[in-house]
Amino acid sequence: MDTNLAATDAGKAGLHGRRILLIEDDHEMAKEIRDELVDRGFQVEHAATGLDGAAKAESGRSDLLIVDRMLPELDGLSIIRRVRAKNLDTPALVLSALGDVDERVRGLNAGGDDYLTKPFALSELAARVEALLRRPSETRATVLRVGSLSLDLITRSAQRHGRSIELAGREFQLLEYFMRRPGQPVTRAMLLESIWKCHFLPQSNPIDVHVGKLRRKLDAGDEPALIHSIRGQGFVLRPDA
């Protein structure tokens, strides 16, 4: 079933009003990003230079930093290093034109929490923003529950309405990923990166087929769907009860 963009805005996720600091010197790009995030219910502050951005970031008032690598005066990674040096663990998303793995590792080592290569879809950015603001709780629970679905992490088996569901290796990882992020949009890129360590978008759509298989296993008969598609973005797991 398809659900359009508006239903996944920050308000529904309980993130309404979270403050995002966007440090980006390209004004057109900054406007697009800001408009998108404001539409989704976030508050966005903008800095156009490295020094201005660093000052605002170090104040610790923001809930999330979106930082472009290439900035005048002070580059993005240095800003993040400064913030971390002040013992602030504000989640940081790095935007960069540099895509190779070396650069990505550098970005994450500098203290970044996620890395997006330009060009990227705004919906991808929005999903990453939400993922960073709602970092999945690392619970010690051995059973995850979302609605009528439960997942036993020890036996690697799932149950829905008392019916047990057999899961092959990757299907289990896929379901676990969704169940740790209930109600949160999950993009194909996020799934490819986490589960298959794949950092490009394949031409065919293997993710859709994997998710389709999983859905067919989860939804028997006329049970309501648990995993929904979000047009233009990806998927979301919503509890049915």
Place this chain on the structure above:
Amino acid sequence: MRSILRSAAFRRVAALSAAFCVAAFLLFAFIYWQTAVFETRRIDDLVERQSATLARAPTEEILWTVNTGIAHDLHRVTFAALFDTSGRLVAGNLETIPAGLPIDGHPHWLRVARADAAHQDTEAVIAGRTLPDGRTLVIGRTLDQLAQLRAVVSRALELGVIPAVVLALGFGLLAGHRTNLRIKAVQVVLDRVRRGHLAERLPVGGGGSDFDQLALGVNHMLGELERLLNELHDVGNNIAHDLRTPLSRVRAQLERARRVCTTREELAAAVDRAVLGLDQAAGIITALLRLAEIEHAQRGASFAPVDLAEVLREVADLYGPIAEAKQIVSTLALTPVAPVHGDRDLLFEAIANLVDNAIKFTQPCGRVEIALLATPDGPVVQVGDTGPGIPSEQRVQVFSRFHRVDKSRHVPGNGLGLSLVQAIVRMHGFSVSVSGDAGQGCVVRLLCAAAPARDTVPPPPAVAAVAASSPVTLQPRTV
């Protein structure tokens, strides 16, 4: 003629000749000087000693020595004479005491005439001493030999060095001329290349000289230039088509939607379709940019040991369900191989592209076989399918941008997958080859090691043989 004189070859030869002249001159001068000095000193010494020794002997002995000395002097090098107190000759081969000779026992250079030679002056070293009884003893030695040496050296210079220099300069002119001819030939070829005849190449002699090496290098570069320009040309045409088609479709859709749609939902649906078309165009542009990025990437910058088996397992797992959905049997056969040096993400992408292609082009109920082989040349990743295959004459072109085996462009995709594979392969210093023929399926082999210097890659084992080596089969599972 001017150009010959200006040519590097001639100048080099001229410089060498000049150096040769100077060296020869210095050598001769040195030899002469050393010899002369040595010889002179020896003679001086000899004369002085002889004079001193003889002066101490008794008179009879002196007379005797003088006479026998002269008698035995076959080479007429010795002067010896004894003069009485009034300067009259007592015995010896000098008529008088040489004019200007200081009688001090030290050797002096003078011209003297032998008494027994007819008016022949020679240079000689003479030492004169006054004996205790008042008589004068004169001992000397000719410097004839030295004069002869001087004459020989001069003649050598005249007859030897000068003609040698002339000959060298002659060769220089010839060499300069030859070089000029070669350079003119090169200029002609480069001019033609500049005018667009990209297939021209420099002539390469068989000698292996540095000029030939240079020509080989330039030819290689011209080959690359030709390839790139041809590719650009093709790409230009294809980009135009591949980008314009979705863009013009989007335009038409939006125009029509504006006219036709009455409800917001209809308009939203039209916008969605337009976004898909734009994404398609953007995808092509992104892929091209990535290709350029990879082709210009610094080789080895982020290389680390890569476990090919792990990469293949991930790729096979990722594409498993797609194969299943098309009822294609996909198999994975892994042989233990050593880790290779490379970029794991890029190798993943290259192999994923190959598997993606294999599945895309294979008909339902066909087979796709992924294998990791250990060969003497290194680890080989092999992806085989039972699809329509690639005609053997397109085996090289298939890797160029936008090439499609089926020109009608019915199969989805942007035509850049194999170009990406080749760019990644090149960046790693690996090699990729395609075999099979139209109607016989396709096998792509990625040799993950520097290719050996061979003209042909050995044909891959038959697809069936690969399947026989303990495969891990992913059977379509019933859900």
